[in-house]
Amino acid sequence: MEQFPVLAVGDFMLISLREDMSDTQVMNLQDELSKQVTLIRPKGVLIDISSLEIVGSFLGRMLSDIAKIVRILGAEVVIVGMQPTVAMTTVELGKTLGSVLTARNVNSGMGMLRLKTMSSTSLAAASGRS
Amino acid sequence: MNTVRDEIMPLQSESDLITVRQAVRIWMVPEGFNILEQTKMVTAVSELARNAITYGGGGEARLQLLADAARRGIRVTIIDHGVGIEDITKAMVDGYSTGSGLGLGLGGSKRLVDEFNIWSEPGQGTRVEITRWKQ
Numbered sequence: 001m002e003q004f005p006v007l008a009v010g011d012f013m014l015i016s017l018r019e020d021m022s023d024t025q026v027m028n029l030q031d032e033l034s035k036q037v038t039l040i041r042p043k044g045v046l047i048d049i050s051s052l053e054i055v056g057s058f059l060g061r062m063l064s065d066i067a068k069i070v071r072i073l074g075a076e077v078v079i080v081g082m083q084p085t086v087a088m089t090t091v092e093l094g095k096t097l098g099s100v101l102t103a104r105n106v107n108s109g110m111g112m113l114r115l116k117t118m119s120s121t122s123l124a125a126a127s128g129r130s
Numbered sequence: 131m132n133t134v135r136d137e138i139m140p141l142q143s144e145s146d147l148i149t150v151r152q153a154v155r156i157w158m159v160p161e162g163f164n165i166l167e168q169t170k171m172v173t174a175v176s177e178l179a180r181n182a183i184t185y186g187g188g189g190e191a192r193l194q195l196l197a198d199a200a201r202r203g204i205r206v207t208i209i210d211h212g213v214g215i216e217d218i219t220k221a222m223v224d225g226y227s228t229g230s231g232l233g234l235g236l237g238g239s240k241r242l243v244d245e246f247n248i249w250s251e252p253g254q255g256t257r258v259e260i261t262r263w264k265q
Contacts, residue, residue: 020152022144023180054151054173057235058180085169093173093238094224 004029006036012113013042013075014106019051026062033066037073044113045070046106050081060095067100076116077101080109134202135195141208142188147179150191154206157193161202161264170242171204171262177235178208178258186210186256196261203244203263211255218250 007014015033037045047063049055055063067077078101082090090096101116103109139153140146154175158168175191182189189210196203215221224237236258240246245261 020148022148024144053155054169054176056173056176056180057238083169085166088166089169089173089242092170092241093177093235094241095238 004032008040008042009110011043011117012046012110013037013040013044014046014048016048016050017052019053021059023058026059030062030066030069034069034073037070037075042075043117044076044078046109046113047077047079048081048106049079049086050083050105052083052086055082055086055090055095057093057095060090060097064098064100067097076113078103078109078112080104080106131196131198133194134197135193137193139191139193140188141179141182141191141210143183147176147183150179150193150206151176153193154204157195158204158262161195161204163204163262163264167262167264171206171260174239174242174260175206175208177239178206178260181235182208182210182212182256186212189255201263201265203261205245205259205261207257207259209255209257214252214254214256215248215250216252218248222248 005016013036017029047066049063052059063079067079070077079097080103082102101112103112135157139150141150151172154172155168158171163171179191187210189208192207192209194205196205222237222240236248239260243260244263247259248256250256
């Protein structure tokens, strides 16, 4: 996992992608992150892509897949920190991150995760009471 | 039009893809291209170079710095010796796929650059030439 520094922040996991990853490293990330989520059971995962200088169709698809996988494994995902130039280029290329939640930086992503996981906790509590 | 600088780089592996991407950016910075222009060009090169490696069995990338009286530009030509593309018009449409369901991203790459030329011959390979000008 040394290629992808992982930081535990309370119930959340923060993972920072480094620039210029090879396709193999991106696929390893999907694998490793799935394992970590199963092991650590965070409520939410923040994926920081602020150091990425490009997000092409391959990485875009992989990020959206990773988000889906992590959600199936029981954690919410927010992708944070996409550079404005990367966002403009990705949209013009015709790719989007689909239904994946995104936020401008780690702070607002964390806030989003808190809201998301809070509502699911209270929902669970409410259904437990009924 | 003059070619100020000309270099051919191999395109066989994932690490070649990264090297070519980095080279394009390094060539563009001193020419005064801003970050958005760099990002668009590098992204287009990355899409096309990945096609050449994945579907074309590898090839090479030619980087050129161009200059005429009014402007300078960067041109990247991605060449592979793979199966080629039978119907280029169809392949340029967004979402067109060769069967793997991934799409070639040719239409998208075209939108990111000023000039886009493609030649392909079934069985002979594909050559895509993209250019970005700095006015």
